[in-house]
Amino acid sequence: MSELSCRICHRTPAAxxxxxGHQGLxxxxxxxxxxxxxxxxxxxxAYRDMSATTLVRGWWGxxxxxxxxxxxxxxAVQRGKVARLPEPERARNERTLDPGKPLLxxxxxxxxLVPALLLVFVGWSVVNGG
Incomplete structure (x- = not known):
């Protein structure tokens, strides 16, 4: 059985x-x-891009x-699988995607803030009977 290689940069190891992603409309x-x-x-x-898009667009429904x-x-569960992988093998002058800043x-x-404010609003409404 051969080792998986990344679909984007073709490096190994890969998971x-x-x-x-989700968008509420x-x-x-x-x-x-x-x-x-x-x-x-x-x-x-990929995790950070898809999750960041969901954080901005996912709550609107x-x-x-x-x-x-x-x-x-x-x-987050799937992220753990790739985060545990060792650094990919790199050939000279070849690059992988830049993971960028951490999600938070x-x-x-x-x-x-959207779901947090929604929870506060619902809690306030319940407490004040209304």
Missing amino acids: NVRFH VVLMRFSRIDGPFCRDCGLA MLSVFAAAGVLVVN DRSAAYGL
């Missing part, structure tokens, strides 16, 4: 993972995904709050 929802295998760097880049939360949890260091992390 066969799938990252999901008030009444409708849109799901997206990107399938591996990915090396560590390309996998982290009644059921989307739950769908976006589920997508973020699934992505990006401006998209402010998207977490």
Whole structure:
């Protein structure tokens, strides 16, 4: 059995993972995904991109709050599989995707305020009977 290679940069080792994205559209929802295998760097880049998009666009629907939360949890589990991989083998002058800033260091992390404020609002409404 041969070792998996990254679908983007063709380096090894790689893990066969799938990252999901979600966009809430008030009444409708849109799901997206990107399938591996990915090396560590390309996998982290894919995870951060898909999850950052979900943080910004995922909460804007009644059921989307739950769908976006589920997508973020699934992505976090899949991220662990690529994060544990060793650094990919690199040939001279060849590069993998740049993983960029960690997810919570990006401006998209402010998207977490939407469900947090929703919980505060619901809690306040329950306490005040209304």
